[in-house]
Amino acid sequence: MTIELQQQLTEQLYFLDSSPTRFSIxxxxxxxxxxxxxxxMIFDVSSEVEAKKIATCIRILLHDTNSSHSxxxxxxxxxxxxxxxxxxxNDGRLHSMxxxxxxxxxxxxxxxxxVAKVNELGTLIAVPFFTQHLAHWYSxxxxxxxxxxxxxxxxxxxxxxxxxxxxxLTVANKDGGAHVxxxxxxxxxxxxxxxxxxxxxxxxxx
Numbered sequence: 001m002t003i004e005l006q007q008q009l010t011e012q013l014y015f016l017d018s019s020p021t022r023f024s025i026x027x028x029x030x031x032x033x034x035x036x037x038x039x040x041m042i043f044d045v046s047s048e049v050e051a052k053k054i055a056t057c058i059r060i061l062l063h064d065t066n067s068s069h070s071x072x073x074x075x076x077x078x079x080x081x082x083x084x085x086x087x088x089x090n091d092g093r094l095h096s097m098x099x100x101x102x103x104x105x106x107x108x109x110x111x112x113x114x115v116a117k118v119n120e121l122g123t124l125i126a127v128p129f130f131t132q133h134l135a136h137w138y139s140x141x142x143x144x145x146x147x148x149x150x151x152x153x154x155x156x157x158x159x160x161x162x163x164x165x166x167x168x169l170t171v172a173n174k175d176g177g178a179h180v181x182x183x184x185x186x187x188x189x190x191x192x193x194x195x196x197x198x199x200x201x202x203x204x205x206x
Contacts, residue, residue: 055171083149160187
């Protein structure tokens with residue numbers, strides 16, 4: 001491991017660490033603009049667009065092609081380490097950070113495995129798992145090999161699936177992380193525009 005590669009790794013980890021902080025600067029749903037359940041995604045410059053920087057950092061760290069090599073690959077670490085899989089089971093629920101039970105997706109053809117629900121001033125919003133996350137919760141997550149982690153299905157809508165790799169590379173390569181391409185995959189487009197519908201205590205008005 002060269003000093004230069006180590007410095008590059010330090011910089012990428014800095015970027016990754018700073019993005020969640022910026023995501024959660026605003027602490028209410030009107031400013032944070034997370035996906036309000038039952039509505040399409042809304043974007044705010046200081047919050048959700050940080051996902052584009054996160055995706056680009058992950059691409060730099062992990063994505064190998066014939067013409068470019070990932071940073072962790074160059075450091076011979078990519079297949080030596082385990083990856084924490086925070087993706088929740090595809091069991092018809094949008095999981096809660098507070099462990100609230102009995103919340104089911106109205107549309108059984110929806111699955112968003114990387115977000116949780118939080119009650120913010122009476123409004124249910126979907127947030128990344130790092131929001132309000134407690135350190136000891138990580139012990140419940142499985143540590144898996146890179147290829148299993150990279151290929152895990154994290155979104156499914158109407159039978160159209162997005163693996164973790166698909167999501168990261170589409171955001172980085174086509175939706176403003178490092179490049180912009182109007183021709184985005186249909187499964188990714190659906191993930192951006194599909195409302196999350198939940199049934200809370202037999203009430204379907206969220």
